[in-house]
């Protein structure tokens with residue numbers, strides 16, 4: 001972590017990913033960003049680890065394989081000020097097709113990591129008759145328990161408690177706010193599993209579903225519009 | 235991007251491990267379908283570059299970048315990629331009856347004009363059959379007709395693809411970067427003329443490095459050895475000589491290579507600093523088949539490095555060649571590269587050997603830029619055996635380099651050896667232990683404050699595999715029992731807790747040896763092994779020895795027929811192929827090896843290997859003039 005008197009600049013960039021890059025696992029996605037920053041000549045700060053220095057990049061949420069994003073935050077630490085608009089444009093040209101920075105803003109003035117600020121996320125899922133399966137699964141408001149095995153340990157996860165708000169339920173698509181990052185993190189694959197088990201969604205439709213994370217909600221993050229930060233940094 | 239909108243595609247990707255292998259979309263991957271498909275059918279050639287292994291292996295290979303760039307430069311050619319699917323996707327494709335498709339446009343392989351396989355190791359052969367079959371293409375050239383794609387193969391082991399000869403229409407020998415585009419161009423003209431596949435093969439069989447297996451026919455004696463290889467197509471040349479890039483500075487460098495999105499086995503930028511080798515280690519096939527040694531100038535390389543750094547953003551750069559410390563201006567090149575990589579946190583992986591050849595300051599800087607350990611390949615444990623194999627490493631060099639490295643804080647040492655080399659004795663095996671222990675002492679004897687705190691030593695052994703076009707092409711491979719015994723002897727000696735010992739599989743080494751010096755009768759064996767389930771054999775978890783043994787029962791004598799010592803005057807299955815180095819040279823080198831006599835490298839004198847016909851590279855005619863026929867000027 002950085003010292004009090006560090007002169008480095010921390011920024012939050014918001015990215016969308018679509019197309020082929022949706023199928024990258026988190027670590028690969030991270031390396032993709034590192035390389036794009038290198039190509040675009042961003043003065044990213046590096047960790048001071050003598051043996052294995054790494055560029056300082058923090059993703060608000062890991063990006064799951066098969067999940068599109070529209071506005072996921074990533075925090076970068078820079079060695080020096082840069083003129084943001086042209087540098088973001090340059091960065092956007094350095095990504096492989098499908099990844100794009102859609103917005104940016106100053107990092108919140110806190111010692112907490114970006115990851116710990118993330119609380120929830122908005123999702124859109126498309127699959128045939130998913131609306132009905134969703135309503136069926138969660139009607140009545142009781143817990144929907146799915147067991148989840150990780151590193152040999154199986155636990156019961158209540159999916160219902162991790163869906164904070166339902167925005168839209170249509171025949172072939174749903175939109176909702178789910179827990180993210182925190183203890184109440186919602187795994188989309190487990191949700192789909194519940195929809196198959198309790199809602200009658202077909203397994204094949206679940207596998208073929210389109211999953212879009214439209215927005216990630218964090219504490220303390222100011223909402224800025226593209227370009228507005230340039231002025232503030234001057 | 236349409237396909238990503240398809241639920242069926244998504245459901246397949248969600249059902250397999252590492253779906254990123256199959257989706258493409260990498261930086262600099264080329265998708266010119268719109269322009270390409272608007273050309274008239276006869277004006278375009280659709281080429282599928284196939285690598286019979288998983289994405290992460292395929293994309294670690296420089297060959298693909300070179301060929302991809304070289305072919306796609308031409309607007310009339312669209313080169314796409316297709317790699318072997320992992321077993322999960324393979325069974326899914328079979329279950330749903332889906333064809334194997336290209337990465338860039340998801341075109342079924344069977345719709346391409348030409349399918350080109352890049353072959354780098356024998357254990358990939360069954361994956362070639364699997365890919366053809368998944369594509370719905372008949373396996374055997376003889377069973378395909380004019381509407382099927384042309385199936386071609388090339389790569390470092392193309393010098394003996396006889397075991398696969400029945401499956402390929404055409405094989406490319408030698409350097410591909412100029413030869414393959416030329417061949418593809420010929421193919422386009424052939425499409426215009428609307429001739430048959432046979433017409434096309436006749437038309438190109440005189441080009442350098444173009445080998446049409448069907449135009450040659452071996453006849454076997456009762457004992458299975460080859461009696462004669464006859465030319466059955468009257469216009470085909472008696473022998474096929476490899477293609478070669480004479481001026482390596484003119485060979486294009488892929489300065490915007492495809493940058494994989496997912497991690498691959500060798501994830502770095504690569505600068506091929508020279509091709510060929512001047513050393514003549516007697517077991518090394520590449521050392522002879524790529525002769526003569528041809529360098530790129532430092533200017534060319536520095537310019538390419540600059541572009542690669544900007545275009546890829548990778549954090550590691552590797553200098554590639556068969557013997558990097560032989561680059562004539564390695565010091566100058568390193569000096570030019572370091573200031574480019576240091577400020578950008580890029581690791582430069584440099585040859586470990588002859589670190590002492592750099593001055594101390596430079597050695598220190600190199601040490602600081604690299605993460606990996608120090609790597610040596612003495613190949614044999616005693617000087618006697620190193621003389622037999624002509625491995626020119628002196629122990630002094632080894633110890634000096636190790637000392638410099640330890641003093642600079644390096645704490646990992648990797649040593650590579652071969653077991654089962656011709657004339658090897660117990661003493662040679664124990665020599666490996668001895669050499670390792672003495673390298674350990676170099677570290678131990680340094681004052682504590684001047685050396686790395688810890689030391690990890692890895693000793694890796696592989697088993698010697700006699701390869702075509704080497705002085706050892708006549709030698710036998712040791713039996714599995716001998717392998718086990720040697721490996722055990724070594725394991726018993728390497729007990730220091732700082733040393734870990736790894737060895738290569740016994741059984742896959744046997745199959746590799748069978749295929750390496752195999753003949754055409756093995757086509758049936760390979761097909762049978764594949765039908766019995768053999769696939770991705772280079773992966774330990776997939777290799778099944780019993781399947782291969784069973785398939786080899788088709789051959790009288792089985793595996794032993796191929797691993798045996800060959801008669802001095804035996805006609806090899808590859809006798810009609812010409813990689814430049816002559817059989818006479820190999821015979822001479824084998825004799826010298828038996829006498830424990832080393833031969834000079836091309837830098838120090840010519841051994842008259844035959845490659846002077848090209849008059850290029852370090853192989854200078856004036857050196858050649860001075861050479862005699864008995865093993866070089868040194869005799």
Ligand code: SF4
Pocket residue numbers: 512525526527835836839840841842843844845846852853854857858
């Ligand atoms: S002809 Fe002589 S100098 Fe040339 S590659 Fe052969 S041995 Fe080396």
